[in-house]
Amino acid sequence: MRKIAFWLALVLLFMIPWENSVIVDGVGRISRVMGILVAAFWLGTVVATGKLRQLRPFHLVVFLYFFWNGLTILWTNDTNATLDRISTYVQLLGFAWLLWDLLSTQEAVRAGLQLFVLGAYVSVIDTISNYFAGISRGSTPRYAATGFNANGIALIIALTLPIAWYLAISAATSDNKLSKFLSIANYLFLPLGVFAVLLTASRTAFIVMIPTFWFMLGASTRLRFVDRILIVSFLAAALYFVQPLIPQTSIDRLSTTQAEFEEGDLSGRRLIWTEALEVFETHPLTGTGSGTFKAAVDYKDKSAHNTYLAILIESGAIGLGLFALAAVISCLHLKKLPRWEAMFYLTLLVILGIGITTMSWEIKKPTWFILTMVVVHTAVFQKTAPAPTKVTPRHKPAPTLVPE
Numbered sequence: 001m002r003k004i005a006f007w008l009a010l011v012l013l014f015m016i017p018w019e020n021s022v023i024v025d026g027v028g029r030i031s032r033v034m035g036i037l038v039a040a041f042w043l044g045t046v047v048a049t050g051k052l053r054q055l056r057p058f059h060l061v062v063f064l065y066f067f068w069n070g071l072t073i074l075w076t077n078d079t080n081a082t083l084d085r086i087s088t089y090v091q092l093l094g095f096a097w098l099l100w101d102l103l104s105t106q107e108a109v110r111a112g113l114q115l116f117v118l119g120a121y122v123s124v125i126d127t128i129s130n131y132f133a134g135i136s137r138g139s140t141p142r143y144a145a146t147g148f149n150a151n152g153i154a155l156i157i158a159l160t161l162p163i164a165w166y167l168a169i170s171a172a173t174s175d176n177k178l179s180k181f182l183s184i185a186n187y188l189f190l191p192l193g194v195f196a197v198l199l200t201a202s203r204t205a206f207i208v209m210i211p212t213f214w215f216m217l218g219a220s221t222r223l224r225f226v227d228r229i230l231i232v233s234f235l236a237a238a239l240y241f242v243q244p245l246i247p248q249t250s251i252d253r254l255s256t257t258q259a260e261f262e263e264g265d266l267s268g269r270r271l272i273w274t275e276a277l278e279v280f281e282t283h284p285l286t287g288t289g290s291g292t293f294k295a296a297v298d299y300k301d302k303s304a305h306n307t308y309l310a311i312l313i314e315s316g317a318i319g320l321g322l323f324a325l326a327a328v329i330s331c332l333h334l335k336k337l338p339r340w341e342a343m344f345y346l347t348l349l350v351i352l353g354i355g356i357t358t359m360s361w362e363i364k365k366p367t368w369f370i371l372t373m374v375v376v377h378t379a380v381f382q383k384t385a386p387a388p389t390k391v392t393p394r395h396k397p398a399p400t401l402v403p404e
Contacts, residue, residue: 076289085291154205
């Protein structure tokens with residue numbers, strides 16, 4: 001039963017990057033159905049075996065964050081919105097918990113990351129297909145996977161780029177045919193993913209791809225010189241052929257990135273943030289209630305476009321402090337990882353930390369997936385790392401005579 005729960009969890013991870021593309025009437029996202037199914041099998045396993053992986057301080061802080069958001073029902077200014085948000089947070093808590101319990105080996109962690117990359121392939125192909133079909137969003141043509149906001153899918157793809165590179169490099173020395181095939185798929189994802197991000201014309205995603213390139217450069221030393229030459233040549237050739245396909249509208253929008261951040265209104269975000277901070281002054285500690293940003297700031301058709309600010313307004317400084325503490329604890333696990341894995345997860349955390357400054361991702365699965373996977377992977381390495389060998393000399397060494 002545990003094995004079934006594990007495979008269902010992998011299917012769920014595969015669905016996350018394209019979950020908005022398939023909506024079931026009366027149910028919602030198809031990933032929600034899969035999430036309920038995974039949770040049912042996982043809880044059944046826990047009840048049947050009576051075994052549950054020991055939790056870490058990270059999980060306690062995450063629980064406290066979700067619990068605090070639940071408490072805001074006592075003073076919320078929109079009960080229905082808060083109840084809906086509590087339901088979402090309960091699902092996210094279960095999601096983080098089952099990943100921790102089921103991904104307990106190195107192979108399981110790699111499988112989870114790989115399924116996420118394969119799922120991102122679906123959205124990348126959908127985005128490119130919509131571009132060639134002329135299906136765009138907004139007055140300025142921007143292209144995205146079906147059901148997704150251009151900025152949202154761009155950040156998902158940007159997060160997947162270093163995962164694909166990590167998996168490709170990790171499998172470079174494997175003789176397994178499946179590993180070789182997946183390695184090629186991961187390498188191919190890089191130019192296709194970059195192309196898809198450029199089609200979205202997301203300025204934030206364009207910026208957060210920079211850490212990925214630094215990670216790729218630093219990690220390339222793990223490859224043989226010949227392999228480096230071949231891979232760089234392949235990626236350069238792929239980008240060369242893709243470059244003419246990038247629409248001029250995307251190039252024009254991306255070229256305004258620096259000016260927009262320095263002088264522009266960030267597509268109306270600055271006005272929203274200014275009014276949100278005025279609301280914060282009246283509810284600094286406890287917030288206005290989880291899920292109530294739109295009602296509190298009086299922007300019924302706008303989100304916060306900033307995860308930190310959304311949490312600050314909805315659950316106050318206490319809520320933001322708990323969220324920040326969970327993120328800090330996740331970051332502290334980097335010190336316990338080998339250098340290669342630490343570089344990888346640091347790249348993901350930097351991309352996520354910067355990316356959510358212009359997006360409301362406090363209830364998005366990728367946010368909690370990344371934060372949780374750092375802790376999961378660290379625990380796996382600590383479990384598999386060989387214990388230091390203590391060498392005890394059989395005889396007391398003779399003293400060394402130093403001439404005067």
